Amino acid sequence: MRMPPPGNLEGVIDLRLLRDDPERVRASQRARGEDPALVDGLLAADERRRAVVTRADALRGEQKSVSNAVRQAAPDERAAAVGRARELAAIVKQAEAQELAADAALRLAQLDVPNVIEGGPPGDEDDYVVLREVGEKPRLDQPLDHVEIGERLAAIDTERGAKVSGARFYYLTGVGALLELALVNLAMAQAVEAGFIPAIVPSLVRPEAMEGTGFLGSHAPEVYHLTEDDLYLVGTSEVALAARHMNEILDLGAGPLRYAGFSTCFRREAGSYGKDTRGIIRVHQFDKVEMFSFTTLDRAHDEHLRLLAWEEEFLAKLELPYRVIDVAAGDLGSSAARKYDCEAWLPSQARWLELTSTSNCTDYQARRLGIRARGADGRPALVATLNGTLMASTRTIVAILENHQQPDGSVRVPKALRSYLDREVLEAP
């Protein structure tokens, strides 16, 4: 028995693109700061696999006719026929073992090569390009940070979060809890208005889902794993939304298939020791409304810009000053071909804080998950997947508390949120 064909292998960049235009893949590697020589390893593995598969196919064909000969052999020739068939069976078995090894080697080589970038600036984390700044930063003589504001309002309790669950856990209470619920509702209302299918999704998923969305590669240490059940806690509803249509053929004739998923998100935050240790900027658990689109490859770029526009629309409703950056190639996840972040102003630290992020994963996830669409010619065609944060609870709360804080310690509620919160100001109880 053979491994799944490369079309379903994980980590797959389009092998046809690779064969036709390896230089483009190499250029992508260079822009990411990854080794372009890995592309040649992948090419070699692909070629090797093709040769081995061709041979095994031929041997299997021969085996068919030989075992058929056994069936039809006269009684006195039967023993000899079985003998020949037995010999050939051994050769086929060997060829299939080679096939298995070649498939595995290709699979490994593919894991080394992340998605081919779509454009955007080369370089690493600091090489982003600022596309625009929107809104006015608040003028505050002595801005309080969200921890202090949250304590005064009895809205955020990090101390007891730590007592009960450890560092990077928190309680939202009173207006803090209400604020999150209001934000979730506002975000969902916007998404539904825009035609998204609202969805509440599983937070625990099987390995295939995690692997298929590309989170078990370089992100693996970030992910909580329940070994007892071999289930993973999702870090974003993207995982469950993408995997929902695993091994399906979608009908995208009527346009993109869009979900707005709500889920709790779990992140180990390994490797970020000492980073954002104060407050709820970086936590192990938060809630998020995530936009997720399935669309055709040719429409993926337009869809990406649409997701970004919806993110900005939401930030505008919250009256937050923000900027949009075009994330550099070296700072992309392995599945993303391009990524834009929206960063809100953080008055207490006088810096920008990532609030939302939208990625175009082109066919990378869909290929791993076996998701295709019925093409115009009726044959299955490749699909692109895209994701974008609409509302991540904790950081959005941080941004609102800090940017809308008043000199008297209260917090002004942005207009769009008032009907969901039933008040214009957040005050200490």
Place this chain on the structure above:
RNA sequence: GGAGGCUUCGCCUAGUCCGGUCUAUGGCGCCGCACUGCUAAUGCGGUUUGGGUUUAUCGCCCAUCCCGGGUUCAAAUCCCGGAGCCUCCGCCA
């Protein structure tokens, strides 16, 4: 958690007991063609997915009967493991 039944190429289904042209049956749906004022009806043909080969078309080859192993010259069919669905029992918000 326990017991039993089930899973076949879009949907339904034959085949599994007893291994071999299963190169998987039939129906529905869908596509094409023919016939016909139009439609309908009827007839004929086609209709899983992936890989390999081919300049390309046509085609040819290989794999695919929930998934993964095993037995065998040969597996939809036999054996082991897993997943899912259904029924009943137990437990539970």
